[in-house]
Amino acid sequence: MRLSINWLKDYLLNQDLKLNPKEIGEKMTMRGLAVESIGSSSRGLNNVVVGKIEKIDKHPNADRLQVTSVRISKDESVKPLQIVCGAKNISVGDVVPVALIGAVLPGDFKIKESKIRGVDSFGMICSGKELELSEDTDGILQLPKHSSIGDPLAHLVGSDDSVLEFDLTANRGDCLSILGLAREIAPTLKTRIRDPKPARFKVSSHRTSSILKVEVPDATICPRYTAVVIDNLKVTESPEWIQQRLKSVGLRPINNIVDITNFVMLEYGQPLHAFDLRKIESGIIKVAACERETDLQLLTGESVQLQPGDILIQDGDKPIALAGIMGGASTGISAETTSIILESATFNHAQIRKTAKRLGLHTDSSKRFERKVDFMGVGAASERAASLLRDSFDGNVYYPPIDTNAEPPKQLSVSIDMRDVRKVTGLYNLSSEKTADLLESIGITTHKRSANILVAKIPSFRNDLEKSVDMVEEVARLIGYEIIPERFPVPSAPDREFDDEEFLFELHIRHSLAGMGMRECIHYSFTSENNLIRYGVLPDHPVRLSNPISDEFKVLRPSLLPSLLETYRYNRNRNLESQRLFEVARTYLWDESVETTVKETSRVAGLLSGMRSPQGWVKDSTTVDFYTLKGLVENLISQNTTVSLAYEPVTSDKLFFPNRSAVLKLGTTEVGFIGEIHPHVREGVLETDEPLVIFELNLDVLRKYRRRTVRFKKPSKFPAVSLDIAITVDKSVAHQSLIETIRGAGGELLDKADLFDVYAGENIPMGKRSLAFHLSFLSSDRTLEEAETETLKSKIIQALQDTHGAQLRA
């Protein structure tokens, strides 16, 4: 909503106030009517004044230039300025616009002191085009000879105005009008508003009922409809002052009828519409809900499809306008129009909103109806527009106007409990008198019912005020939030469990990974279907948005890995190798058993590529592989949980490389995947031969085993006995099963069994490999004898041989 300061003045009782737009803007912002920007319609005219040419000489060095002497002040003691000018249409005695040093003309053209072909010039004599005052390019703008020399040009051309751009909240429909804003501004300027109070309709022999009927079968879609018939009109330009007002807030003048309806809409916030009376065939205006799909051509020429429920203005049974949104082409005002029906009405705000939103037609009119217009203002706006047409254009107004509901609704009374106001604002000394004054200043009258109760009469234009709580807010707003004290509430100790641990678990996971050299990413929760297909993770029933912004943001992610791989690609295209990325986020899958029908799972995914540690002068850096990532995942899990997971080979997958990847399991529950990329994806999508490994884990499962408490185990006082064994065994035998056998045979005294070498090749038979283990025996209550550990060692070797056919390597 735009407010012109000059227009505002028309509605202030005290006309002599000096208005400071910036100050008004700040005050209104702090009253909840945010001013987004302050523009000046004299922008580009600052430092441009009225000047008089006193002398014209030829330029010594240029035939086409002249050197002028221009008086820019009434004061004779002020020396005229020397200005070089190239225009031909100037002569001594001309009164012209002069841009002084420091002026910034439209187009950001800065006027500076300059030397033109060797002659100093202290300003510029301007054309209408340069000042954007006319399209005329033919030379210097000639001003009336009697203009006051030295005055700002803005005064002369009447563009000395400021425009406040308001960003209003959804509840303040009443401020989508100059009068509504004036009502809020006036008290801050210690004045009151002046209502334009239009002349009432006059009794006339031209009876409306003789040519027009209005039918509104369902008052819930149109609580009030008024129609005024005016004839004897001629379509022409509207008065200069109305054009000026419209232009000041950015509206283009069209013709007298349209301009006046727009002017009154801006003035009162009540949208009006004018139909060409002669184009109404049936003589009946009917307001009805659309019953079946049909097309309507609008004023703009655009055709829209109407749907059942849309509120229509009909010529009998023929739709002629989309009520409250836009008129139709068939009954619009044209150059030939001589008589009109002036509509002023209220429509169901919810339905207007629904229709406007569906059609994407957000008009000045729909914006106001959606926010509910003032029921009482309907008639006043109609009277105002009719009287303007009558007084300025000799319109003949028929009598009486048609009004479907002249009976105003009962005025709402809302009680205000001062104890609530004091409690909510923290202002314990606030009196009911002060409260009454504040409300009175914006047109809300009150009376005191008891010591602590005020009863407010809600004016019809404030239909956002319905309950006590609305009034508390109104009072707080008028007092000013800056007055409200600052207090520190006493925390309440919760006696129940909250989700802190759940939240912190994810934070700890992030910290662990960052501590291990990983960079945290955040990706959108949605991606394209193609992306999921390329990485082989598209579920049978993808969770799609029904109204996505684009195909790129269409499916909720079933896995975090495609995004990470895309980020890998993005960065690799910028020549970044050796990436270490992770993300903690949710994944989504349909699940009818969940209240929202979508199961969200918290997951962590990670990616390692290239070298294990940053290259540079370090010679021992190696490339990442499955085991690098496995080490990282094992650390992550043991730092944050108490579980130990089983790793089973992945035998078939589209994203993970079969048999070079593992599925992580806790009992029978799948906890995640880790491994190399399927060659199909690596070559077909990623197009890289850089080493690359990825993982993804389900944090909802792991969280159940989060490491909350540690039980301390006292270290043994007795020395450990260490020894190594190396065996040769079939390649198909997994390390995990060897460890299980070793542990089984070693019993309680076996403290540690760690793999320290894996070898295949020379000296090892084909199909076999050698593994070497470091064993450590320990007792908590005695020093172990050598014979005892030797026996255990033999037992272990025997078990490995019996179970796996392993041979002790010499």
Place this chain on the structure above:
Amino acid sequence: MINEINRIRDEARSKISTADDLKELDRLRVQYLGKKGLVTAVLKSLKDMGPDERKELGAVVNKCKDDLESQLEVRKLDIQRRHIEKELTRTDPLDVTQPGKFVIPQGSLHPVTMVIEEMVTIMRRLGFNIATGPEVETEYYNFEALNTPDDHPARDAQDTFYLNPPVLLRSHTSPVQIRTMKKSEPPLQIISFGRVYRSDYDLTHTPMFHQMEGLMVDQDISLADLKGVVLYLIRELFGKRPVRFRPSFFPFTEPSAEIDVQWDNQWLEIGGCGMVHPNVLQAVDYDVDRWTGFAFGMGIERIAMLKYGIDDLRSFFENDYRMLEQF
């Protein structure tokens, strides 16, 4: 006998004075003063002598022993000193300006996570607990329970992504308030963080961003308490700088305010707040005559942009390594 002792002593002295490493010195200590050493042997032989002779010789031997012990100690310090001096001159200096080579590379948290963690720390200090909730929500939790019926113009401000109506992607973190209040009795102090979604994509909007949400319900909670808590949070986050509460409108709070922070002489909106609307408390069956509360919400990216000088919202989700590396 005395001569013999003196001879041993002189011999040991000269050997100690020429020894030039610690091993040699130790060997000499064993040779003379050890359990089977020469001086020890003399001491042992004293027990076969008469009392007078034993006393006289004993003093001499003990003196000899003390003498040698101090000789050894002096020589030891001398050798050590010379050794240290030699090390200091002989060892090559390091180029301390060469890059380090600790094997674990540097990792980092996303700036959004950093801000969230900071806010969690501050708010937990004030007694707030963390609450979480789903991102896929229903119209009931996202709008209706929050006093935003279908025909409310405020719904326009948040163009919402739908799956199948009424199932949608939450457009703010406020549904967590409803879920938490539904399962917990007041008094209550919670914060919530997470992803939220709005159908908007341009220079200053991304279809996903992060919000934080605070809610406190107790007896006699007022706007003054709201100001106290929000100002504390902002001061902890940004240091002392001007903050203003500007009346505004949200369906779920009344009175409502926008929170503006002054930055480079401009007021920047960083969040919204207000007193929980009675209709919201009623929706979760709280006794509105007994309980009042405040709620506030802030955009995490906006705060991160101010804190770290990031000027493009979209860069938060590009995951450009060169950006990630800076945190």
